[in-house]
Amino acid sequence: MHSDPAAIQKSIRTYLMVGATLLVFTAITIGVNLIHLAVPLAITVALIIATMKGSMVAAIFMHLNHEKKWIYGALILTVVFFAVLILLPNLSVADSIGKPIGFASGSRAAHGEPAKR
Amino acid sequence: MEIPYTVEPRPDSGLANGKLGVWLFLASEVMLFGALFSTYILLRVGAIEWPHGELSVALGGINTVILIASSVTMVIAWAQLKMHNFSRGRLFLIITMVLATIFLVNKYFEYAEHFSKGEGPWHSTFFAIYFTLTGLHGLHIIGGIVVMAYLAGPGAGLWKRNPDQFTNRVEYTGLYWHFVDLVWIFLFPVLYLL
């Protein structure tokens, strides 16, 4: 892939602009933290900002915005399994016999009552 | 006997071997750090109390800035090589290494401070996961520095024999490096701020 120097010069400018944007977002992250939001909101905001930063790094620095199908396919698969790895163990530990969640949580057993005959 | 598509991309996939290889490796790294993030969530949700403000936001913030800067210099290094400016490309590669080393030095001071207060991994689950996550990340930084040192030093001979292959190697190292930056972008708020 032999790109012409002018095009690459332009992309260097893009890289510098993205770098500056990332620094701004970092400042915002620290700034928001000083506001002391409620924990669930703080987590949401922090993760949203981090995801935006990460997407910029991936799309621009890692050239993901014009990559090939095999790469996209492998990464989508990875994201799905990453989500499974984050969600399912935590859901499994949250939903336990002593304190069930979901469709069994209203059952008599969940409230410590014997089954109806 | 030559292995095809080491430099020229294969027409139907549009990829050179190394590029697909590096991205697959990064996919496995996503799962590695993902397991540790899952661990963090599981342990924190199950904890009666979770420490807050134990880590130096200042040092963490400075390190974030340094790593982002090093990502910029890394991708510019590759861009320079694509424009056939070997000496500029090499210079930016070395600047990236320097920034990475400063990151590690900061980390050293951070760790030393905690150890001096008796806050090692054994101290609490928080410090256990903190040291594991940042320690593994730090090992990845060291790995990156080693590869960059090879490319800037003994490996640079490849530029004369096959400049395209050398440029590709820098690109792949860059992909790895940006991933290391990406992990830190999530590590910093999760560990230091939340």
Added chain:
Amino acid sequence: MDTVTHTAHAGTHGDVEHHHEELGFWRKYVFSLDHKVIGIQYAITGLLFLLFGFTLMMVMRFQLAYPGHPIPFIGGLFGPANAPNGVLLPEFYNQLGAMHGTIMVFLGVVPLAVGGFGNFVMPLQIGAPDMAFPKLNMMSYWVYFCGGVTMLASFFQTGGAAQSGWTSYPPLADIAPGQTMWLVGMIFLITSSLLGSVNFIVTIVQLRAKGLSYMRLPFFVWAQLVTSFLLLLAFPPLEAAGVLQLMDRVAGTSFFLPSGLVVSGKPLTVAGGGNPLLWQHLFWFLAHPEVYVLILPAMGIISEIIANNTRKPLWGYKALVYAAVFLGFMSFIVWAHHMFMTGMGTTISAFFQTTTMIISIPSVIILTALLLSLWGASIRFTTPMLFALAFLPMFGIGGLTGLPLGLAPSDIHLHDTYYVIGHFHYVVAPGTIFALFGGVYYWYPKATGRMMSETLGRIHFWFSFVAINFIFMPMFIQGLGGMNRRMYDGGMQYAHNAGLLKWNIVIGIAAWTLGLAQIPFIINFFGSLKWGKLVDKNPWDATTLEWSAPSPPGHGNFLTEPIAYRGPYEYSVPGAASDFTPQFEPERA
């Protein structure tokens, strides 16, 4: 393998003149970059570890059949720390058990099935000169070798080898002896697998010969492709978990140690706050896809052998491919069916039961397609085909016995009993390992230029087949009767096992018979190198690309550029001159 072969390649960067100096002994046979040499290294090392892991079990089986009796012949070799007067101590029995599982899965089957067969056969079947990253390939083997040495060496440390099951559950694994070296060994093995899986995927995507589209690939290659994705994405969480357990043991952390844990009457002085279930989730996140890593290459091998020895195309090629891909995907979301007894709530339990039932569908599709491939076939009962035919019902039994384990209500009774051991051994032992034996007999002529003896092959097959069923079938009886696994005294201590103990003697005798039955195989394997019938490129009259290369292939594999003109299983094409039309044969004008 002295001949150097040259092929014309598309897309290289113009090196025309290729000068070959003769490589020295070390570069040629030890640190070779050639996928065929590396494949044979993996295969022989894997076979040796299979034999060693099986020997551990033969020792254990004596203790189970005759509890408290000294092990005959070799009992004195274990030393007084492990077996005073030749009688196994419970701790040593546990070491043998944990290491049997570890060695068979990670040092035996996977290296042979993926490292051995995958490395040797796959590049030949896709018409490639080698793997995409030969140096990485060589490193993968030696890292595996280091892992193997670490695991073997662990027997000799104070306290012995790992003894908390191959599953290494904390809190026991966090504090029991031998575990640290196991964890270090696992890190080597996982690294080897990760590097190998990257190599396999890139090779299959990038180095296919001209004309070899994805739907013209032999099913063996598809199986290896899916397997590599499983290894790539499922192993890292176990690597992370291994690091966490290592830190618990060495750095005093409490990732898996809950607060208030008391060991031998004394509370542990650790921070606490950890969760043993965290290990189970991370471990099984890998270990479930791992069992599909164990079976998929075997299905691939069986497919090749069946197509060749039925002289018919495989039935349902597309179904096989889609089933294999779907199986690979589903394997990532079923793992907690190993954890039904950990107190999980009914909602999440229902989720995992559902996904587990769904994943049986692609397995059945694959088995059915292979069975239907036999319909109307002209079956050649060669030794590879005997193993392939046996695989089908054996895998059927293994798969069906998995169903009550995948449903929580029945799993309550069967979990951690010998029923589980019977189930998974049926899939892996007369399942995968039979497929691997079949593969050895099938591809031996390609690797060596000689055939293995059919007579010795048949003896090996029949004795193994009968013995192996007498080992594992009684385990279902024992399990249904409530006999727990991992008991060093064979279950004697529980009254409910009294009627089941006699089966231990049956199983023991069958196990030693199975051991003896491997002797004809070993003789055949090495003897045929010297006395086997010499053959040329295609002794089986097969259709896939590897049979167009010399036997054995030289450096670079093919004498002329391999091109695929058709699908992989064009047997008995109507109007063709012979009963097979190879993939590499040009169209007639």
